[in-house]
Amino acid sequence: MSELRDLYQQIILDHNRAPRNFKKLEDANRVAEGDNPLCGDKLRVYVQVSDEGVIDDIGFQGSGCAISKASASLMTSAVKGRTVQEAERLFGTFRDMVTGKAPETKEAGLGKLVAFAGVREFPARVKCASLSWHTLHAALEATAATVSTE
Numbered sequence: 001m002s003e004l005r006d007l008y009q010q011i012i013l014d015h016n017r018a019p020r021n022f023k024k025l026e027d028a029n030r031v032a033e034g035d036n037p038l039c040g041d042k043l044r045v046y047v048q049v050s051d052e053g054v055i056d057d058i059g060f061q062g063s064g065c066a067i068s069k070a071s072a073s074l075m076t077s078a079v080k081g082r083t084v085q086e087a088e089r090l091f092g093t094f095r096d097m098v099t100g101k102a103p104e105t106k107e108a109g110l111g112k113l114v115a116f117a118g119v120r121e122f123p124a125r126v127k128c129a130s131l132s133w134h135t136l137h138a139a140l141e142a143t144a145a146t147v148s149t150e
């Protein structure tokens, strides 16, 4: 189990050090901002959704703690190429995992995102881990404006 935890730690450290899709999308058709004042995490998510409802490209920019940055990096990697519906479903599964609502067995299909399973033990960190997902959700809903975890 501690080996597994080490692996998860490695995934988070790696994505914090070298975040994937850390870029502004000039031709994004959905943009939203996320703010987690509790920790000071701020990010902006850019999404390019095709007419068929597929997330063709996604990027994010911002600053925050290692958990929030790694989560945004893994989130963008996970939803790129998926449909909006699939991305929303993944958000639900991820949220259930980090808030401890879903038993471990339900984590199937989350891939590397299970690296965040441990944050359920740290309530303050749950917001850091889910900020990028809430921001993605806001962008996909095109509700614009800023989402806050508060």
Ligand code: ZN
Residues within 6 Å of the ligand: 036, 039, 040, 041, 064, 065, 066, 067, 068, 127, 128
């Ligand atoms: Zn944070």
